[in-house]
């Protein structure tokens with residue numbers, strides 16, 4: 001207080017995580033939570049009763065394809081992409097350094113969105129190259145708003161297009177969007193395209209085997225119910241999905257942050 005007037009200022013933590021211009025800002029994530037995710041959480045009891053996502057109740061949209069709903073406008077698409085990218089400024093390096101990935105030279109980031117994790121990959125492993133596959137509307141927005149250098153190549157639609165031959169496929173927060181059948185369809189496709197000696201890296205928020213936590217993974221799993229066809233899974237569930245698709249030498253690393261890493265080799 002000065003001369004009976006109150007003055008307020010940000011703490012160091014709010015400067016770091018809330019101010020929009022900070023490189024570690026959660027501003028975009030907060031906006032997506034408040035404008036989109038929060039609207040779905042109004043219908044949590046309906047989601048639990050029906051076992052399905054709530055876009056129809058929240059936004060009046062009933063498309064078959066979950067990402068058609070998510071990308072219902074250019075503004076919503078870009079907001080989702082910012083939301084996806086934000087977390088990698090905090091824990092992207094942890095998931096990519098969980099295993100030594102330096103021997104993999106050609107990387108394909110399946111559903112790589114804005115390229116947020118790919119940029120961290122290139123800074124940790126500069127002698128590798130990364131190709132990103134994502135839907136056409138995302139690729140268009142990534143080129144317009146997110147990618148400034150030419151190191152990243154974009155391809156479209158991982159379910160229907162052929163996958164490029166690669167040494168390592170990254171699937172960050174992809175498996176958690178889909179049913180078992182669709183996950184296996186995608187992982188089988190990846191196995192066929194993967195070079196011998198290559199691998200697949202799953203980046204997901206692992207649940208404890210008895211589903212007792214961590215709280216963040218449980219909350220993400222409820223959110224998957226509200227927004228997608230998927231759920232969060234335990235290490236043994238990811239192990240089984242990879243083994244059933246042909247991968248071996250499967251290793252799991254819990255990072256202690258929000259997201260963890262599972263590596264399988266061909």
Ligand SMILES: C[S@@+](CC[C@H](N)C(=O)[O-])C[C@H]1O[C@@H](n2cnc3c(N)ncnc32)[C@H](O)[C@@H]1O
Pocket residue numbers: 067084085110111112113114116117133134135138156157158159160171172173174177
């Ligand atoms: C939950 S986001 C994860 C984004 C990114 N991997 C990350 O962790 O920040 C899922 C991504 O998969 C993409 N996607 C969904 N269906 C796809 C398809 N059929 N082909 C290519 N990408 C797809 C979405 O557009 C989105 O970018």
